[in-house]
Amino acid sequence: MPVQKNHAIVFCPENQRLGQEVTSDLSKAGYQLHQYQFSDNFEEGAFYRDIPETRGQVVVLLSDNFLRKTACLYRCLPVLKDLQEKNRLIAVLAPGIARDKDGTKREIPTQIGQVNQMLVYMKYWHTRYLDLREKLIHLSEPDGELEREVEVVKDISANISSILNFFNELPCIRLEAFLQNTYEYFFSRLNDPQGHDKLMRILKKEEEVKDNATLIEIITKSSKDLLAENTELESANKEPVVQPKTAEEDPSEMTERLIDELNAEEEEELMIVLDDGEDEEDYFSEEEEDALLDELFGEDESDEPLTQAKPKLRKRAPKPQDPPAPEEVMEVAVGLFNAGKTSQALGFLKGAVDAAPANPTLRYYYAYALARYEKNLDAAVNELDDILAEHPRFIEALFLRGELAEHQKDYEKAIAAYHQVLDIDGDFPGAHYRLGILYLFHSEGKKDEALYHLEKTVQLDHNNADAHYCLGTLYAEHLNDPAQAISHFMVTKELKPQHRFAWYEIAVLYHKMGKGELAYRFYQRAIAVNPELRTPHNDRVFKLGISKKPSQQISHEGNATTGNKAVPSEEKAQDETQKPKTETTKSMIEGPKTVLITGATAGIGRATADLFAKNGFRVIITGRRLDRLEQQKERYQKEFNSDVLLLHFDVRDLDAVKEAIGNLPEEWSQVDILINNAGLSRGLAPIHEGKPEDWDTMIDTNIKGLLYMTRAIAPQMVARKSGHIINVASSAGKEVYPGGNVYCATKFAVDALTKSMRLDLFKHNVRVSQVSPGHVEETEFARVRFDWDVEKAAAVYENFQPLKASDVADAIYYIATRPPHVNIQDIFMFSTQQAGSNFIDRSGR
Structure with missing residues (x-):
């Protein structure tokens, strides 16, 4: 069985030097380690996204810095487990690197074996999450990047103990053991003793060269210290340096020059020359040189001066050298x-x-x-x-x-x-x-x-x-x-x-x-x-x-x-004894799988779009925030290889709806699933204190927007006798609560419209469904309701675990993927700690 030579090494910026040294050493044995450097910038790469694409062994330099980086830890556990199951993971416990206030770097140990050591990282991520959440609460306007960071850090904080336990259960190897005996552990994992022998020979040869170079450096430094008083004289005797021409050289001339430059990298020999009265070519005799070396290395403890003559340095013509290695050329x-x-x-x-x-x-x-x-x-x-x-x-x-x-x-x-x-x-x-x-x-x-x-x-x-x-x-x-x-x-x-x-x-x-x-x-x-x-x-x-x-x-x-x-x-011919089929079985995926989702840039809409894109549907995402739509489209295409179309308009604008749907490209004109998700709430004031402009916004979005989109899409579904409309309703459309007045009325309207639309469309083989969730976090719902007073918004979900946007998306996806003869009428859902609009267990998450 041949040895796999392509592998990967993962580290964070603070451990870059160590990662590069390991890569360089193993490359000498013919191994290619692709370097993956992750920090807190997901645009530069992320462990969960990039490492599944690797092959061969994955060497992870597990350092204190690694355990504090979002792009290293976010969603890393499934990837790590997969690598371990396939025997592809080498976890190396390496020291972290810290920088003092004066800029000095120092090593810090990476310790995770005991509970108190694990608590250090658990506390770090929990504190980081709380700090970011506090920052988000006090924002005066939405910040999508900060929201995303909060989501990422929250996820890591929830999983950091599992990550640490995973590494503790591994046969993690300490850096010293990994480097011991010229990476013997690495080669034993790959069952490649020949590669190990090859690397040992190469490094031994390099060490010998290095030792020789060190001797030359010692002699050179000692000579310079001893003869420092003559440096000015040497500088005065030097001829001016001629700068090379910048114009392009003839290839043959350039060859000679570049080879000379490669040869000139070796240390220059130094020699001692007597004062100006001596002949330039009269170097020291062997006896005199031996005496000088004895003096330089301190074998003669005498304090007497070496010589009365003032020596000076000059370069001897370089000895003939071997040509540069082919790899250098x-x-x-x-x-x-x-x-x-x-x-x-x-x-x-x-x-x-x-x-x-x-x-x-x-x-x-x-x-x-x-x-x-x-x-x-x-x-x-x-x-x-x-x-x-x-x-x-x-x-x-x-x-x-x-x-x-x-x-x-x-x-x-x-x-x-x-x-x-x-x-x-x-x-x-x-x-x-x-x-x-x-x-x-x-x-x-x-x-x-x-x-x-x-x-x-x-x-x-x-x-x-x-x-x-x-x-x-x-x-x-x-x-x-x-x-x-x-x-x-x-x-x-x-x-x-x-x-x-x-x-x-x-x-x-x-x-x-x-x-x-x-x-x-x-x-x-x-x-x-x-x-x-x-x-x-x-x-x-x-x-x-x-x-x-x-x-x-x-x-x-x-x-x-x-x-x-x-x-x-x-095939034209069939077996004559075969009985004709008496009924047609339709597929749950009949027709192109094209889903249109309104309000797709945040919360339930975004989670739903994520899920459908991930599962191979052709997705049309709509919303008012063009920058988010563009980011989502790029992400879906990159992560899921999805076919995505974005439509930038406001569902409250009837003309904009008509224009957007009426001008769909031919290949997107057949919408199979319409998800009317766009909706919002404004204020929580009693009816006598409510703002009419807030009422208009809720009615225009929650009712009229849904009607405009349905009116634009439903006719094509009726024409081809196929389609599915899914409305995102609310528990507020089932039972009211104080201050909910107009918002509850709009959601009661959605509930009524869903039922009446079903009566209108069922005879055309068009399904109509709805999902009615209670409290859902990971959305902008509460922040919009309270005019982006994030402190008030956060209080809505305090001390209990509400539904997540992804929970509602799962329900919508379930509704959409039932066989054609099944129509889910309604999914009415709460989290475990919520029993109704007015009944919530706030005893803690």
């Missing part, structure tokens, strides 16, 4: 390539090759650069052939030779090159995959060979999504094994959710198997990811498949409108 060249100086970079590499023609690695880098940067494949091939003629087992050159042969469509030569690679290293990364592709697509009668090499590929690297997709294709189209095909396509879409065809292939296979509902569900996701797959033919065939019996087979025919992907169609 390539690093310089890549810098030039990245700067757009392709011709100079190639000239520099060519000059390096000419200077060391016997170095095959330099020549390999030159061939690689010719192919990648200059696209000169013929020249690259010639260079590689020359290398392989002298070094036939140069495995990287062989693999590159195979890749270039593929580009030149010389598939036989490519196959031969890859087999030579595997003869040398049977697990060389990429060789099995390339052979699998070549045998599958470019060789007749080689499907068994393709199967072997692709199966070997996913054994070596299970995260190779493209290999899984090819295996799915092989099992589906050549080996007639749909179950195996579906399993590989499933892995493909898990590894690469935006794969352009994996969802579609699953839909086709389920369709052939007679599983119409599953097929249609995957087809809906397929066209969300790749709209090109949606055609009238595909829509018709997949919809027809929903009502088919499992025994009815579907053929797999091509359709020119979908490019090179095959499309299922109805």
